[in-house]
Amino acid sequence: MQGVCSAAAAMAVELYLDLLSQPCRSVLIFAKKNNIPHEVKQVSLMDGEQHREDFGKVSLIRKVPALQDGDFCLAESPAILLYLARKFKTPDHWYPADLQQCARIDEYLSWQHCAIRLHGSKVFWLKLMIPEVLHVEVPKEKMDAAVEELNGSLKLLEEKFLQDRPFIAGDHISLADLVAIVEVMQPVAAGLDVFGGRPKLSAWRDRVQAAIGKELFDEVHQTVMGSQERVKVMDGSKLEFSKAKILKFFM
Amino acid sequence: MAARLGVEVYLDLLSQPCRALHILLGCTSLPHTVRHVALRRGDHRTPEFSQLNPMQKVPVMVDNGFVLTESDAIMKYLVNKYDVPEHWYPRQPERRARVDEYTAWHHTHTRPHAAKVFILEVLLPAQTSSPVDEERLSRAVSQLDDTLEKLESMFLRRQPFLCGDDVTVADLLAVCELMQPEAGGRDVLQQSPQLQRWKSRVRAAVGDAFDQAHAVLYAVRDRRRAKL
Numbered sequence: 001m002q003g004v005c006s007a008a009a010a011m012a013v014e015l016y017l018d019l020l021s022q023p024c025r026s027v028l029i030f031a032k033k034n035n036i037p038h039e040v041k042q043v044s045l046m047d048g049e050q051h052r053e054d055f056g057k058v059s060l061i062r063k064v065p066a067l068q069d070g071d072f073c074l075a076e077s078p079a080i081l082l083y084l085a086r087k088f089k090t091p092d093h094w095y096p097a098d099l100q101q102c103a104r105i106d107e108y109l110s111w112q113h114c115a116i117r118l119h120g121s122k123v124f125w126l127k128l129m130i131p132e133v134l135h136v137e138v139p140k141e142k143m144d145a146a147v148e149e150l151n152g153s154l155k156l157l158e159e160k161f162l163q164d165r166p167f168i169a170g171d172h173i174s175l176a177d178l179v180a181i182v183e184v185m186q187p188v189a190a191g192l193d194v195f196g197g198r199p200k201l202s203a204w205r206d207r208v209q210a211a212i213g214k215e216l217f218d219e220v221h222q223t224v225m226g227s228q229e230r231v232k233v234m235d236g237s238k239l240e241f242s243k244a245k246i247l248k249f250f251m
Numbered sequence: 252m253a254a255r256l257g258v259e260v261y262l263d264l265l266s267q268p269c270r271a272l273h274i275l276l277g278c279t280s281l282p283h284t285v286r287h288v289a290l291r292r293g294d295h296r297t298p299e300f301s302q303l304n305p306m307q308k309v310p311v312m313v314d315n316g317f318v319l320t321e322s323d324a325i326m327k328y329l330v331n332k333y334d335v336p337e338h339w340y341p342r343q344p345e346r347r348a349r350v351d352e353y354t355a356w357h358h359t360h361t362r363p364h365a366a367k368v369f370i371l372e373v374l375l376p377a378q379t380s381s382p383v384d385e386e387r388l389s390r391a392v393s394q395l396d397d398t399l400e401k402l403e404s405m406f407l408r409r410q411p412f413l414c415g416d417d418v419t420v421a422d423l424l425a426v427c428e429l430m431q432p433e434a435g436g437r438d439v440l441q442q443s444p445q446l447q448r449w450k451s452r453v454r455a456a457v458g459d460a461f462d463q464a465h466a467v468l469y470a471v472r473d474r475r476r477a478k479l
Contacts, residue, residue, distance in 0.1 A: 075356070082348065083344060103327070103331075106328070107320055110323050110324050110358065111321055113358035113359055114359075114363070156305065
């Protein structure tokens, strides 16, 4: 038994994560769902832990998520997800061998950076973090504009990427849906009613949650979903060092 | 049996990702047909084009009825599917992951930061007939310099190319973005000898395809110079 255990431990990848971050959630859900041997190393962005010296050795880019597999270090969630899928030979539907289907997933993973990811993050910061933690007032026009941009991206998600399919790449959940759902949940965590009035998106969300497993989904989302409560007691000084950068980026 | 025309690609060579795709097609000699889309004329907003791509963006690839957008997805698809040298998108998992890592980071760094310099220095003034907002441009240049520093220290490091020993689609995407400010006569790599050497290696690796893809950009640059 001991030999098997140490072999498994040797095989375990290290995942550097902060579950407040959307791409960290997709990586953790994927690893857990597929029973990929892994060890989670927490990196608290709010506490500036991404600037630690040891973390810099794993991720030159100093971003989470980051993966370490022996001597091999990798950043950027799409790259990490694809690497894990290939290395651990996860079920085909996550990233099919069929060239057109995997191209469809690559297309989504590419598009989403400057669309849902950007717009969902912006709403999260403008609606919750900037006013409640940085105590900076967000002008109504900026908030409205951010929600409009998000609406545009959600519309494209529904009309171009989903259309009449159950999932983005077809009949089964794939990496595209996983990356999409964690981003859509971010503005939800800030208190925006993203699913209200969007039956198609809601139905897709239900299918994705069912495919992942509601328990796993909720477990990984627990931290971010508690954001509205947490900001009431959060120490705003934690973010002071990046305040200027945050305001410049989002406002 | 119908003759295969190869893939159809909808391109505007003033667009950085379109040039990257054009270079890949050119130096791999993949049979293809170019359909020109003039963004300046609003060709991307026509009902026909919007039906093809509701995002109203270029490039778009059509391979016997299969429509694909997003330059990195298109290039990866072509390398996976057709008989081209695999170094463009290596099959070995760790080498492939390095390319995936760059193409993701590209969207949030190289692409927006280089594009912003071009937009502020060339596009906006041309579209609005107003002078360059020097303060905003200065900030954009500074932000791009930060990104170039990361490109060099995090990706290139001591390697010949961004993702290793061989040129990949990552190098094409990066070099085309960094060429865009040349439309305004600006060489963003002027202060970066390492990146200049990398760019020379990429040009050598792709041969004539580089200048062919950039001909339109050079023409824009030369016209502007003539006016000044």
